Amino acid sequence: MTISGAAGRARRPRARVARSRTMSENDAVRIGFVGSGVMAEVMISGLLTRGVTPPDHIWASGPREERAADLRARHGIQASTDNLAVVDHAEIVVLAVKPQTLAKVLGQLRPRIRPDHLVMSIIAGARMGVIASGLDHPAVVRCMPNLPCQIHRGMTIWTATQEVAPPVRERVRHILQTMGKEIYVPDEVDVDRATAVNGTGPAIIAHFVKALEDAANFIGESRPLARESVLQTIIGTAELILASHRHVGELIDGVTSPGGTTSRALHVLHQGRFAAVLTDAIDAAYRRSVEMGDKLDEQVRTVKS
């Protein structure tokens, strides 16, 4: 099969190249990262650690040779400053630049994207439509991974255009599973929502951890004790909720005795509008993701016209 599953497009006379790039289900995929920063390295490390792709099947590019040399030395991959070499060698091209660089990069890559390519984007806010139009290429996957992907405990929400065939979606799933859990969503708006929830989530939870540690310290707990007990309480509670089939509200009720300590603490959180503030924070992040998407649409339209 071709990796994109987008058979028969006659946009450019590249049929010979496309045929030579076809692959069987069992081949290790050739994957290239345009943008070789933090998230690209997280994905590269997942692919290598899980043995999904050997280092000589991974390409990465960015503007700085020192960074390329560092990636070559650490992972043995083929890293350079040449975005087009990445596209030429790869079957899956992962766009991992910052949103503000996207329009320029799409313009640069467009003439070299082949019909058999699959383009995967991890760029916050960037809609599949804008990438498809910027590259003149319909097979696009959009993912929103998060920071715990660094330790293979991440959460990636993803979607794909209809031109990405089911076997190719399975390969995408396999790649994303090297970083932790993944969930496919048919509606792209859920990826914008995920940008706010699981993309922003690690920073919000880290903020919560810091606040809880400070609070424990405020009432006299030592910093080391507070750190360990706060983190274990969060991990244990998350695992308990996961293991339980009960609604999370029932779990709270189960540990809240009338007039007890939990009841007092929850009352103060209600007074401080804790849940409402959290909703406002997630809503602000979601709106920002949509706003960034609108801006990228505009930028790519301008670059193309």
Ligand SMILES: NC(=O)c1ccc[n+]([C@@H]2O[C@H](COP(=O)([O-])OP(=O)(O)OC[C@H]3O[C@@H](n4cnc5c(N)ncnc54)[C@H](OP(=O)(O)O)[C@@H]3O)[C@@H](O)[C@H]2O)c1
């Ligand atoms: N970090 C997260 O938790 C997270 C989670 C989900 C999604 N994302 C998304 O992932 C993308 C990358 O984020 P990141 O955290 O990995 O950022 P990052 O570390 O800054 O990586 C971006 C990379 O792109 C390189 N770059 C700049 N201009 C380029 C060009 N013209 N061609 C090729 N490469 C170029 C940068 O090189 P220089 O450093 O030399 O400028 C940098 O290495 C973003 O779009 C973000 O929205 C991030």
